Amino acid sequence: MHPLLLLLSSRTQLLVEHAEGYAALVAAEAGAASTIWKRSALLNAVALCTFGTAAVLAGVALMLWATVPPQNIQAPWALWVAPLFPAVVALACTLCARVPSHPGTFSQLRQQLKADMALLAEVSQS
Numbered sequence: 001m002h003p004l005l006l007l008l009s010s011r012t013q014l015l016v017e018h019a020e021g022y023a024a025l026v027a028a029e030a031g032a033a034s035t036i037w038k039r040s041a042l043l044n045a046v047a048l049c050t051f052g053t054a055a056v057l058a059g060v061a062l063m064l065w066a067t068v069p070p071q072n073i074q075a076p077w078a079l080w081v082a083p084l085f086p087a088v089v090a091l092a093c094t095l096c097a098r099v100p101s102h103p104g105t106f107s108q109l110r111q112q113l114k115a116d117m118a119l120l121a122e123v124s125q126s
Contacts, residue, residue: 025109033105043097051090057083 008015061079070076 022109022112025112029106029109036105040097043093047090047093047097050086050093054083054086054090057086 061082064073065076065079073079
């Protein structure tokens with residue numbers, strides 16, 4: 001009889017505890033991955049909104065520059081500065097969203113599966 005079937009029939013509680021351990025590991029890894037994905041989605045949403053704001057402000061500045069005579073503009077530098085701040089925020093959020101905060105997502109689960117497969121292969125050969 002195969003050792004795994006023998007274990008399944010005689011010591012079911014061990015397999016149940018092992019399955020519970022897998023469930024806890026999957027839940028922990030999924031929670032960590034979910035946090036990373038939520039952070040990335042939030043940063044991308046802020047980047048998109050601030051980029052849109054920068055584009056609108058740049059458009060307004062361009063229209064003001066085109067319609068108001070240069071001698072009547074009190075602070076021409078403000079036409080450049082107004083869209084600059086949201087553009088910098090958008091760029092910063094985009095760069096922060098691209099930096100991986102946890103490169104080994106589900107790595108512990110993969111290691112556990114490899115260890116279990118190696119143990120199963122070892123038991124099958126005996």
